Each structure stands twice: as structure tokens, then as C-alpha cells.
Amino acid sequence: MTATHHPTPAAPAFDDAFRSQLQTLFRWRRDVRHFRTTPIPPATVAALFETASLAPSVGLCQPWRFVMVDSPQRRAAVRASFERCNGEALASQDPALAPAYARLKLAGFDAAPCQFAVFAECDPAQGHGLGRRTMPETTAYSAVMAVHTLWLAARALGIGLGWVSILEPAIMHEILDVPRDWQFIGYFCLGYPQTEDDTPELERFGWAERQPTAAATIRR
Numbered sequence: 001m002t003a004t005h006h007p008t009p010a011a012p013a014f015d016d017a018f019r020s021q022l023q024t025l026f027r028w029r030r031d032v033r034h035f036r037t038t039p040i041p042p043a044t045v046a047a048l049f050e051t052a053s054l055a056p057s058v059g060l061c062q063p064w065r066f067v068m069v070d071s072p073q074r075r076a077a078v079r080a081s082f083e084r085c086n087g088e089a090l091a092s093q094d095p096a097l098a099p100a101y102a103r104l105k106l107a108g109f110d111a112a113p114c115q116f117a118v119f120a121e122c123d124p125a126q127g128h129g130l131g132r133r134t135m136p137e138t139t140a141y142s143a144v145m146a147v148h149t150l151w152l153a154a155r156a157l158g159i160g161l162g163w164v165s166i167l168e169p170a171i172m173h174e175i176l177d178v179p180r181d182w183q184f185i186g187y188f189c190l191g192y193p194q195t196e197d198d199t200p201e202l203e204r205f206g207w208a209e210r211q212p213t214a215a216a217t218i219r220r
Helices: 014-028 042-052 072-092 096-103 138-156 170-178
Strands: 064-068 113-119 161-165 182-191
Touching: 014 138, 042 064, 042 138, 064 072, 064 096, 064 138, 072 096, 072 170, 138 161, 138 182, 170 182
Parallel strands: none
Antiparallel strands: 064 113, 113 182, 161 182
């Protein structure tokens, strides 16, 4: 294997103003469920996927697979899967939590102009298996990194992303006609938000509260 040598560019200087803006971007990234129907220009969507592909991946394998869902019939089938799974989730809730769960809006199918699924190819040829032998799940982690990268890039453009996970993975393979050995990561609704808020909707509705970082930090 012959190594490819690239000239080393000068590293950019990220000043305090940039870091402050970046922190603001992190705080304003929200899981959006309420969308306007305004279309997103195709060139903007393409640029977001290009940015997502800058995400880190194990062994540089780039295992993410973006499946655009434009067909009304396929979208309807995805929605039907969600409604089945959501109904089962509601029935399994503690009776004390069931009314609150029933009030939650957990998908933005109706208005989001752009919808897509993300899968991870579990054993891609690219990357030659580097870093995956003992932890093959890192391909899925890499795909999630791509989603998060797209999420931040979208937020910077005033575009919202909503992650729908209340779905049947096996059914999603059938609906979207993709290889069975791809791992389903999630279904995503992309569009311009109806409203803006820097507090998660689940927190505003009293479902859960964000915990301090110290609660998840362990020293050994």
C-alpha cells in the first residue's frame, strides 16, 4: 500500500468569539418535532450531507448510509410503524406516566419537508477492518457521529432535525428496500422549526430534567 502525502495546511486560530458562538450552537441544538412546511433547497440538503461526511469514523470506514425518503407511500409505511410502536410504548407506560406520555409529540412526519433514514454498513470494505475487530459496534457509533455533525450544521443554518427512534428496525429494512445487514440507526425529519427554544421540549413539558455533568463523571 502506497501512502498518499498531502501538504500540511496551517491550523486555523479559533478565537474566544468563535468558541462562544460554538457553545451557543451546542445549546441551541434541539430535537425538533414542530416544523414549517417550507421546502429546503436541494443544494442545502446536499451540503448538509457533505458536512455530515466529515464526521470521524472508525478506520476511516465511513459506514453511514443516508436513505432519502421522498415516496409518499414509503413515508406512510414509516408512519404506520411508528404508530404501532408508539401505541405499544404507551400501553407499557406506568399508569402515572401514561397521560404525560400521550401528550408528547414524538415525530414530525406531517410537516417536515425532508425525511431520511440513516443506516450503518456493519462491515464495509473501506477502512480494511481497522479498529473494529474487538468492537464491531464502532461502525454504528461512527454513523451516529455523522448524524450529530449534520445536526449541528443544520442548526447553524436555522434548520431543525428530529430523530424518530420509535420504529421497528426490521420493518424499516423492508419499507426502504436496503440490505438486511445494514444496521438501522434512525429516521430523521428535517425542516425549518415552527418555534425556537434553547431548552429541550421534554424538559419544558416536565418529562425529564437535564442532569449536571458531575452526575455522569466518575474518577478512578
